[in-house]
Structures are given as structure tokens and as C-alpha cells.
Amino acid sequence: MEPVLCYRINSPLTEAEATVRAALQKEGFGILTEVDVTAVLRAKLGVETKPYKILGACNPAIAHRAMEADPRVGAFLPCGLALYEDAEGHTTVCLQNPDLISATFHTHGLEEAGNEARERLDSALRSVAKPV
Template identity: 40%
Template sequence: MSAVREALAEQGFGILTEIDVQTRLLEKLGHEMEDYLTFGACNPPLAHQAIEADRSIGLLLPCNVVVRTDGDRIAVQALDPGTMVTLTGRNALKSVAEEATLRLDSALSALTGGKE
């Protein structure tokens, strides 16, 4: 998990929230599952630009990143920031979404050594 945090930090993202889904489901429902974390990652300058373009964009922030066990490997996935543009129809968010996508893609690529 520290490698994910470091890769995100290299791209200017901090972790605002961390949800241990595995632990929560076990505590609340008695359901056992594989390791599953959800990070709320935020790049402050990009978040600021998005909020300036659309005050209600906070509903789609921060960028969600999931880290989970998938068989014998760890899967790291991020929601496509382009979703902000698709859901809102606000072209003013396009440049922010593109920059966030580049940064998230770079972080994910660093974790895989450039392999997908």
C-alpha cells in the first residue's frame, strides 16, 4: 500500500480518505473478503480548478483509487476523471480531467513498471 501512496504522491496526489472495505464488511456484516481498500486521492491544484469551474463537482471528488487483492496479485484501479466531464456536460472541466488522467495513469504505470 505504501507503493501506491508514493506513486500518487509523485503525481501531486494526497490521500484524503482511506476506507478499509474488508474490515468494515467484516465488522458490520460478518462478511469475509479479500483485501480491499478505497483511497480518496486529491491533487489540490486540480481540485481547485474543478471547483472553480463547477461548484457542485465536489460530488465527484476526490479521485477514487481501489487497491485490492486479485488472486495472487494486487490490483490498483482508478476511476477515469473524464467521468467529471461526461456526467456534468461541462467542457470547462475537460482540461482538469485530462491532466488528472495523465497524472493517475503515470502513477499506475509507475506501479507496474510501465507494463499494463
């Protein structure tokens, strides 16, 4: 099982991020957290890097089912997505594989929630990007 699922969008990070957010919303996901890694590294270390952002996506219904099955799952939520731009100005989006949650905890009820999360996230990202 792959720990991350990656996709490529042929646009700069700012544009790709807006596209990804819209696709996730269509699948019932909202963004709960976001970290502008580029800005943090600039402010804290004085380092300039290529654009890099981390988003925490959550589908409340799926998250609720997963946490009802095993409250420890909250440590793995929200689902993390890393977006980073390459030298050509294209963006790679890597998604934390939700199947790892059920594989890690072995709790009844988590497999269904993990599968649904992966299917919806994959559907959203495939609608706007190509798998890498």
C-alpha cells in the same frame, strides 16, 4: 470511454498500497479518504473477504480548478481508487476515470482539469504497475 482504468501490481495489497501512495505523491496527489472494506465487512457483517481498500486521491490544484469551473464536481471528488487482492496475492488497482467528470457536466474548463488528473494518475500508476 472506460469508467475505470485498472492496473496490476505483483505484490500483496499492503505492499501495493504503500507503492501506490508514493507514486501518487510524486504526481501531487494526497490521500484524503480511505476505507478498509475488509475490516468494515468483518465488523459489520462478520464476513471475511480478501483484502480490499478504497482510497480517495486528490490533487488540490486540479480539484480547485475543477470546482471553480463547476461546484457540483465536488460530488465526484476525491478520485476513487479501489485496491483488491486476488487469490495469488497480487493486487489490482482500479481508478475512477477523471475524464467522466467533464463528459458528465459539459462545463467549460472541466475538460482540461479532467485530462490533467487522468494523465497524472495514469502516469503514477503506470510507474508502479501494468495496465490490465
